[in-house]
Amino acid sequence: MSGAVGEARREVRFPISEAFRFSVESIRKRFTRALITAISIVLGVAFYVGLRTMSDIMIFIYGGSEAARSYQFWMAIISLIVCAVGILNSMLMAVTERTREIGTMKCLGAMDSHILMIFLIESSLIGIIGGVMGAVIGWVTGLLIYVGEHAAxxxxxxxxGSYALRIGEGVLIAMVLTVGATIYPAYYAASMDPADALRFEL
Structure with a gap:
């Protein structure tokens, strides 16, 4: 009996390295979908970091009111909310497209936690890539605005220090947004009944 239990446990093991490999392969197969999601992250984060960088430079050069900083901050927050909605839509579509695949995986022994792990790792990878690119683009754009008379x-x-902080903020925000927007689709995918998933038609 103990041998059977041990065998069952071995069958449902799903190392994080395997989940990572599966996620990378999924991104490769659905590159266009991943690219659309990454672009939405890049644009949102670039806008946020660009505004925050320009605000820091402006205050350093001219000084500035708290009201102006608050205005720019809330503009950036709104852009990130729009970005999060786009990411959520992309991830929901990704779940829909992969419904039968998820059903097959669950029939072969994948547990809910395995499906959840795959989706969260996939979104984290996209979030990191999009966040780094967006933060760098936003920072460079913020600098270019002042590169003329204030280049020195x-x-x-x-x-x-503020530049490093803004870039770090951008990457962190991208990660939080992407993973946060993926939680519901990932939970939905993980809780699917295998039989219903296999019968699903697009």
């Missing part, structure tokens, strides 16, 4: 002060040591 753009790399003032007093600003370098």
């Amino acid at each position: 002060i753009l790399f003032n040591p007093a600003l370098l």
Whole structure:
């Protein structure tokens, strides 16, 4: 009996390395869908980081009111909300397209946690890539706005810390947005009944 239990446990093991490999393969197979999601992340994060970078430079050069900073901050937040909605839509579509595949995986022994892990790793990878690209693009754009008459002060040591902070914020926000927007689709995919999933028609 104990041998049978051990065998069953071995059958449902799903190492994170295997989940990572499966997620990378899924991104490769559905590159267009992943690219659309990544672009929405890049645009949202670039807008956020660009605004925050310009705000930091503006305040360093001219000083600035708290109201102006607050206005730019909320504009950036709105852009990220729009970005999150786009990501959620993309992930819901990804679940719909893969319904039969999910059903097959569950029939072959995949547990709900395995499906959840695959989707979350996949979204994390897209979030990291999109976040890094968006943060760098936003930061460079913010610098270019002031590169004319203020080029000499753009790399003032007093600003370098804020640049690093904004880029870090951008990557972190991308991760949180992408994983957060994926939680519901991933939970939905993980809780599917295998028989219903296999009968699903697009």
